[in-house]
Amino acid sequence: MLTVYGKETSLNVRKVLWLCDELALDHRCEEPESATFRRVRADNDGPVLRDGDFVLREANTILRYLASSHQAYHLYPQALHQRALTEQWMDWQATELNTSWRFAFSALVRQSPAHQNSVLLEAACKGWNDTMAVLNQRLIETGYYVAGRHFTLADIPIGLAVNRWYETPFEKPACPAIRRYYQRLTDRQGYVRWGRNGIP
Numbered sequence: 375m376l377t378v379y380g381k382e383t384s385l386n387v388r389k390v391l392w393l394c395d396e397l398a399l400d401h402r403c404e405e406p407e408s409a410t411f412r413r414v415r416a417d418n419d420g421p422v423l424r425d426g427d428f429v430l431r432e433a434n435t436i437l438r439y440l441a442s443s444h445q446a447y448h449l450y451p452q453a454l455h456q457r458a459l460t461e462q463w464m465d466w467q468a469t470e471l472n473t474s475w476r477f478a479f480s481a482l483v484r485q486s487p488a489h490q491n492s493v494l495l496e497a498a499c500k501g502w503n504d505t506m507a508v509l510n511q512r513l514i515e516t517g518y519y520v521a522g523r524h525f526t527l528a529d530i531p532i533g534l535a536v537n538r539w540y541e542t543p544f545e546k547p548a549c550p551a552i553r554r555y556y557q558r559l560t561d562r563q564g565y566v567r568w569g570r571n572g573i574p
Contacts, residue, residue: 375400375401375402376394376399376400376401376402376423376424376425376440377401377402377403377404377423377424378390378391378394378401378402378403378404378420378421378422378423379403379404379405379406379420379421379422379423379424380403380405380406380420380421380422381405381406381420382403383573384420384421385534385535385538386420386421386433387403387420387421387433388534388568388569388573389421389433389434389436389437389530389531389534390421390423390433390436390437390440391403391567391568392530392534392564392565392567392568392569393437393440393441393449393527393530393564394440395563395564395567395568396446396449396530396562396564397440397441397444397446397449399440399444406420406422420433421433421436423436423439423440425439425443433531434464434465434467434468434531437464437527437530437531438450438461438464438527441527446527448524449525449526449527450526450527451526456521456522456526459521459522459528460521460526460527460528461528462521462528463512463520463521463528463532464527464528464531464532467528467531467532467535468531470505470508471505471506471509471532471535472535474498474501474502474504474505474506475498475502475505475535475538475539475542476498477489477494477495477498478495478498478499478501478502478542478544479538479542479574481495481498482495482542482543482544483541483542483543483574499544499545502539503546503547506536506539506546506547506549506552507547507549509532509536509549509552510549510550510551510552511551513551513552513554513555514551518558519555519558520532525562529559533555533556533559533565533569534568534569536552536555536556536559537556537569537570537574538574539552540556541572541573541574542574556570
């Protein structure tokens with residue numbers, strides 16, 4: 375049985391748990407107080423995966439590992455160009471998109487005292503919206519999912535990020551392609567459980 379260490383409310387942990395649901399993998403989730411978690415993640419952030427004697431960290435890497443080890447080629451294509459597009463959007467989420475929301479999310483959801491400068495918050499909200507506009511344009515181009523016509527591994531981190539954007543209370547542009555994508559993802563049971571579940 376797979377063990378996922380981390381808090382179930384963590385966006386990165388939910389990436390892994392959603393994929394486990396998509397692939398119907400036998401797994402359990404444990405809180406990050408375990409010795410295994412502390413040994414691998416001194417920074418106390420999740421998730422950590424244990425698969426037998428193999429221990430792995432970093433959410434998007436875990437997604438790739440699970441999809442590859444279970445031959446989930448419908449989610450992680452073998453064809454070089456399609457796999458590269460999938461990985462491109464996973465990396466975009468982990469870098470540009472994550473960077474764009476950090477200040478605003480810390481201020482508006484976590485209520486961090488260190489993130490209450492109104493000028494910086496306004497700039498952060500604009501930056502987050504600008505980054506989401508990139509996603510909206512991509513979804514206009516594909517008409518379906520971020521890597522193309524079919525749901526792939528990339529839609530797990532991106533889908534959770536879309537939910538975080540909608541669940542964070544600030545003014546947003548309409549972005550109709552993202553709204554349609556949000557609705558499309560809601561047809562997936564794993565997204566309802568781990569994404570569109572009221573947790574930003």
